[in-house]
Amino acid sequence: MKAILTDVTKCIGCFECVAACKEAHGLANDVPRKWHRNDGLSARNWTAIIQKPGPHYIRKQCRHCLEPACESACPVAALVRTETGAVVYDPAKCIGCRYCMIACPFGIPRYDWEEPVPYIQKCDLCYDRISHGQQPACTEACPNGATIFGERDELLAEAHRRIKAEPGKYINRVFGEHDLGGTAVLYISDIDLDFLAYPARSRTPALPATTAPAMKAVPPAFLGMGAIMGGLYWFCKRREKVRAEDKKDEGVE
């Protein structure tokens, strides 16, 4: 399973990854529009650099969750997590309901609001490139090795090794290792990165687990309601009959 590890302490904020991403996906020129969320991501920017005081530069992109909320939300399976770990989008299936945007805990999917034929836009971990053995455009472009690509377990080991090697330098946590069930895009950082999750803290369990019990209850609820109604119908009919017979008996007496 592929993954990206971004070392926030190494990022110099040069925007090479952003430029490479735009080139690799043929994303058009972009301008600030009133419907953008103010974090640099947009329908034409699948990755962005967020500047925090320090300065610290944090690259924002789709986290490619191991259990993606968007995938479980999408009613037509347009968003699917592939065997490589990339969560990819199929525009041919999409109906434009935007439930993925509601569900995503990181606020990643963006929309073509200005288009009469709009689609969801988000990072696909360069699925075409990685399935041909290449690495994503962004990690390839990084001049400082701040964001690297590899197998998830290897990158996790590397992340822990770096944290151990320089104890005071990093926060002792690999962001994305366990957050929301784990993500394929990992960070190590000297500042807290919980702001990347939509509500400013990340939960440990994965979100699809919240709806799963209710979805499992669907067939029993359907049949159960039918049975209850059937019982009710039988009871009411029977009561009517008994009453009618009582009336008849009274009449005889």
Place this chain on the structure above:
Amino acid sequence: MNRVKIFKSILWAITGLAVAFGVTRLFFGLGAVSNLSDTTPWGIWKGFNVLPGIALAAGGFVVTAVIYIMRREEFHRYARVTVLLAFLGYITAATALVAELGLPWMVWHPIIYWQHHSALFEVSWCVILYLTVLFLEFLPVPLEHTGCLAGIRRLLTKYKLVLVFLGVMISTLHQSSLGTMFLITPEKLHGLWYSSLLPILFFVSAVAVGPLMLILAILTISALYHKPLETDKLAKLAGASVIILALFGLIRLVDLAIAGKLGMAFDGSWQAAVFLIEIALSLVIPVVILGVGKFRHAPAGLWVATIAAVTGIGLHRANIAGIMLVRTGPVYFPTFYEITISLGIISAAALAFLFCVERFKMWETPWEDTRQNPEAPAEFDRASEVWLGTPRIAGRTVYSLIFIVALAVGCAGISIDRIESAGVKDVAVVPARGGDTLFVDGNLDGFGVVFAHEEHIAREGDKQSCVRCHHMNLPLDENTGCHTCHRNMYTATDVFRHDWHSSPTGGNLACNQCHDPQRERTDATAKSCAECHDDMIPDGATITVEQYQAPSYADAMHGVCMTCHKQKAAELTDREELARCAACHTPAGPHFLPESVYEKFRDTSFNHIVMPPITAIDRQIEESPE
């Protein structure tokens, strides 16, 4: 004008406006008519039409279950109207849903692309199935009127019980799955609304509010068409519903208390205030009024209680669907267009409802008029297929006129700016500041460029090099600053003032001085600036002006700098970094400006998203003569 006519005229006017805006939405995208955004992807159509609409349509399965399954014959009179109300309620919700979909023509996709983990997948299927059930349940009514397809009508009437059963079973799933949809937003939805019991809460509230909505509809019909109310029956129905409504409130409050979140209702936030209003409307007012027999049997009591309950439950769903979802961007407020489309869909459904009430046999047994001299009922002439003569029918001319006028007003009233600018922020450029070294930061976002102006002049060959960048000047000026023409940060500026040029050259007689008389008069076929103002284009300027639109400041700056930088990076093998963003955008940034200007960018994530189209620059390099 009677009250029906006034009421219908208003409905037709709103529908006309909504059609105009709806067509605009279809052709120019959601951004053109709505305030929906990446932070608020669902708006008033979901929060006002879809979720509350489905709840209010719940009478369709609750009341039919009471009549046909629990066999309460006394409510049989309302069977048809409750099915119609549910059918139109679902049509309203489905229409709003389709208007909201980015790709409405793909709405059938859930039928073939299955994803059974998705609550929305379940919702889609339930809507499709239940709409079919409601259609079949209602179909006998219009068929009875037309007199054709009697076989189908008999079949549907015979198996009505099957439809009722299916209706109850599908609705149970559907009402609850709407709640399931918001289980996936545990951290986004405000604590007073989020609960793992949402599916159950949605189902119970729907069961409670469905019959109350039916009572409200009956009250409206009675007021519009002067029909006497059967308050005993309505009171009985309301009395039963309010018990379930109380159950809903009780489950909610107990659930909050167990979760330890009840205190949040009194923390003084606006959310807490909305919560208290919601509780008052959906619990306190209906329970107090309908709990007292005297009020329950009075039309005024029924009016107040049903309106309160319907608003309260509607508010509950609207809160969950959007109002109480945490967002980090600007506050969403629907545009006038969005509100009109939302109301227009409801108006159209209301018109269809009134149409059915007027034309079809909705009551099985006659429901007399309370007036001394009621209007004669409409007559249908089978030979000519026209409706004859009552005053209400004659109103059709008025309605058509109102609809068409509203449509025209709607089309004329759409803001062309909204469509043309496609949501681009209009940011006026701040000129570059400094002396020998300039700080170029047109939008003052702190992410500018330190431009060593003097160094570049010295390196590029003194005064002769000016024209490499300064490609056009104002008349009688030299080396005019970039911001003079490139006035907007992100949008092109029209720098040719037509009115300034036409009157000095002779007004309408002077067209041919610039435009070729043989060709269409456009920007493209007019003379270029330099043909008259030879002083505007300096000798040797490499950047040519092709049109009268000055590109945005961001595009112009990136274009002029990066063209050279990319060339140099290619020529000098050891200076690859010249072509990189960081070659100019030094991340640390200079601070020519007072700290306070940068202060606002300190703590927030800043918004730097402009990148030039790289392929366009490459093309420029290939085409350039050097």
